[in-house]
Amino acid sequence: MAAATQPSAPVTQLTFREATEADIPALLALIRSAYRGESSRAGWTTEADLVADERIDAAGLRAKIGEPEGAVLLATDAQGRLAACCELLRRDAALAYFGLFAVDPKRQAGGIGRQVLAYAEGYARAQWGVRGLEMSVIWTREELIAWYVRRGFVRTAETAPFPYESLVNGEALRDDLHFTILRKELV
Ligand SMILES: CC(C)(COP(=O)(O)OP(=O)(O)OC[C@H]1O[C@@H](n2cnc3c(N)ncnc32)[C@H](O)[C@@H]1OP(=O)(O)O)[C@@H](O)C(=O)NCCC(=O)NCCS
Secondary structure: OOOOOOOOOOOOEEEEEEEOHHHHHHHHHHHHHOOOOOOHHOOOOOOOOOOOOOOOOOOHHHHHHOOEEEEEEEEOOOOOOOEEEEEEEEEEOOOEEEEEEOOHHHHHHOOOHHHHHHHOOOHHHHHHOOEEEEEEEEEOHHHHHHHHHHHHOEEEEEEEOOOOHHHOEEOOOOOOEEEEEEEEOOO
């Protein structure tokens, strides 16, 4: 008898939109839960062992939402619950920055991140006509860098300093942090 095929996990149906100031409380909760502290350990990748701060505050998020050359994008599920977010910032005619990428830690590893990145790539192309995305990852996060490489990003030799002086209500847990820069050509 032929072995039964395992049904694959259903893909979460997401609705995307640009965030507004009304979304700030929910976005702060999502971002902090995904990046920091014990809640983030429910996900498969976290900065909990690297940084113990709040990642971003309401003023920082408001600035990103109001940035004329950028956008904070969010994704809700079929029940209207916030599932994920990211930010885009136009750097120049050819390149946009991708960051503040967070998926609800209880719903990670189910394909939501992949969908959000694909949407952000389409948004950056359509909105600004850019041909590339750039992002930065703390150098120690090999599992996350591997995820971006599987999505078509190339790890460059460039680095950027870690913002030890501007952490939000907290501190870094290591003194050797910096960012590795990755880029992806959009086709
Ligand atoms: C990074 C993040 C946005 C990805 O979202 P996600 O919904 O989990 O992403 P997906 O479900 O599309 O992909 C999950 C991937 O993790 C992989 N994965 C699952 N468990 C893993 C583990 N223990 N170790 C390494 N990889 C793992 C899966 O194989 C899958 O990769 P593949 O699609 O190439 O096979 C999410 O993990 C997150 O919010 N992390 C915390 C915040 C953060 O670090 N943001 C990025 C900062 S640069």
